[in-house]
Amino acid sequence: MTKWVYLYNQVSEVEKLAGGSWDGVKAIVGGKGAGLLDMTRAKVPVPPFFTITTEACTAYQKAGKFPQGMWEQTLKALRNIEKAAGQKFGDPKNPLLVSCRSGAKFSMPGMMDTILNLGLTDAVAEGMIRAAKNERFVWDSYRRLVEMFGTVVMGIPDEKFEHPLDKYKRKKGYKLDIEMRAEDWKEMVGIYKEAYHSSCGQIFPQDPYKQLSLATEAVFKSWNGKRAVDYRRKEGIPDTLGTAVNICTMVFGNMGDDSATGVAFTRNPSTGEKKMMGEYLLNAQGEDVVAGIRNADPVENLKRHMPDAYKQFMAITARLEKHYADMQDVEFTIERGKLWMLQTRVGKRTAKAAVKIAVDMANEGLISRDQAVRRVTPEQVDALLHPQFDDEAMIKAEKEGKFLAKGVNASPGAAVGQIYFDADKAEEYAKEHKQDTIMVRPFTKPDDVHGMIASKGVLTSEGGATSHAAVVARQFGIPCVVGASAIKIDLEKRSMTVGGMTLKEGDWVSVDGTTGKVFAGKIPTAEPSLEEQKELMTLLKWADEVCARKNIRAALAKGYPTRGLQVWTNADYPKDARRARSYGAVGIGLCRTEHMFFEPERLPIVQRMILAETSEARTEALNLLLPHQRKDFDGLFEAMDGCPVIIRLIDPPLHEFMPDEEKLFEEVVTMRVQGQTEGLADKEKLLAAIKSLHESNPMMGLRGVRLSISMPEIVEMQVRAIFEAAADCALRGIKVKPEIMIPLTGTVKELEWIQPRLERIGKAVMQEKKVKFAYKFGTMIEIPRAAVTAAEVAAQAQFFSFGTNDLTQMTFGYSRDDAERNFLITYQEQGILEKNPFQTIDRDGVGALMKNAILDGRRTRPELEVGICGEHGGDPDSIEWCHIIGNDYVSCSPFRVPIARLAAAHAALKYKPVKPARKPGKARKKAKK
């Protein structure tokens, strides 16, 4: 018989089943269940509980009912915890109440359902009042059960309960729930039961077992609820995992002023500061804190309120953090002075906090540097390099009276957008109208997640740093300010008011999740500086050290690198090169020289060169361009002193340098009609030339090496400019390492035709300038034929650089300029393509071509240098592939360099060769010595 249920003291059994893997334990009993089991084993005070496995959930999803034997096992486990708690489920004299809480393998905070106080019925309530003599607590607990059960199990809208409560409090003149007395809650129980009945046509169940089975079913069902599904899509969590259900003995934080409930993080999840950050509420139950319904007290205050419990809490959480070697997110309840831990899990954190915590923990010796590197994702590094509000612009906005309010800085970053007051609208305007939206709510609930994800920022007027809005925003890296209580939101009028200012839906605001400030209107943002982010710099340095380690990579064959990937950059101008270098790039992998041709003072010369009818006229124009190019290259070599610089010779088709044909045509026609003759002939000539250059699919046309062979003067000038600049720099003491890259090779014959001519120019310049330096000639691999014939191509080329933009285009036969807007989205939606192949390398097709090309190329030339310079060079998944197939480096845009450094280290650590186990015989011999 399958075992569907595990008791609080059965951790070893689960571990055995999981083959000793903790990850396996989490897969079986969920993250929350695993944490509870582990805490129980460590003798942390956890109320007795049992867990129904994720497998039971999966079986339920398939069959639509509990799997055979599950309910019997549940009842048996219930008997067991009754014994441990000394109470009996459904027994009015001494009742056991339980909670029913979801818990998947990967934590999905707030995405699934929880029901507390199960087991309370009319009879049990009366019995408890007699026994506990705390009437207020009993009726408060009961009304919570009716509400939670009604909304979660029966799907009754929250308002059906919230509105009557608001009305009741208004009638009584109460502001807060805490003012409600026993008789008030008793009356509310009646009102809630009535609301329950009128909403779903059923009587609130008076059979505790029915409550328990329906609640368990509801938790199973919540796995497939919209918000859980949306969350999994965003986080890439497989739908097949299922959630476990934890049935736990209730302990009560609402038993009076010696009781409390709270949530806390062992370090600040927003900044990473090594300081407990949490909140608690006296005389309340768990969900009140998370929902941000009442403003909670900071956890430090507990020191005054309940010093013993506080001391114990600090000791336990310190122990837990050490045990898991990571920041913990804990839930606790104090029942009449006794502390109970209800949950511990690795806490979600902002990108900033992730970096600080990883570096601090490595420095504290809690984890290794490699672990620290692994703890931060490339996406988090990306988030840290996102814009922040410009300081001066904020001061100016304040002076101009645009400051609206200050709330809690729950998730850092700058967001500018148009406000919408509900999740659906925020999502609709973001997705369908392509607006930058800011979702504004008094507080958020799990149903709002889709609107938050679609928005640039989130703003709430209630709730604290551990409220739902804060936790979710942090997790997704969405800038968020919560609890900006000066803002009064009117959901009916769809407006918000601060002081005398009213903003309506669609108005612009700027939300600063870093400082907690909110402004009306748009505030300009500024790029963050990497240099100022000390911990990130340290982490990236550790990442580089991982990649520089010898034998971190197994060499696939002769010539393959055994260190990790280097990160180079795609940069066309010295200022970009300098920025990339400061971001940690150690080479230029692609300088697209034609970008320099577009500068305003050069374009007319380029056009003249293109229109030249004789070789002399062309050379004349090129001679004018040469000093410009030399200067460009000089700047690059200087910026990259000591690093390789790959300069690609001209690539695009010539018509790209010409004026727009349609516009010119219109001008010519207008001049003709109006009888204007002055300048008409020139324009007509230009139009004819453009027409002759026209190609129906220019991306496959006269470009790259084909253009160079048709018009060698251009690249001859470029190579002269490169070598002259390199020579000048070398004479100034700069260490130059030029590499000349020929684009779009399809056959080695093209290289055989062009390369020797260019090499001759290079040598001639070195002789003229009386200076020598090392250089390379290589090619881009952008055409499948070049990849397939790589063994031949490598005979000529000293390096390969995969131009994966073109290689993807030509391998798939998709136009890179049109596919994304035309059909790629449909292809992804229909599951024909899993990912956009222009963003992430298609390993099976394009990736396989690359892999074989490297193998074949290095067979011909073991020292062949291999890189990538297509957009994929900055994509973590593609970087991992480049590591696997034996690239020497990846090259990406300057802003992605830090991300790529971390991704390269991740790949190196993930695929680190396992050291062969020492032969037992040898070990013994050594031991004898």
Ligand code: PEP
């Ligand atoms: C490429 O094709 O991947 C590449 C880097 O060249 P471009 O994008 O300039 O065609």
Ligand code: MG
């Ligand atoms: Mg290309």
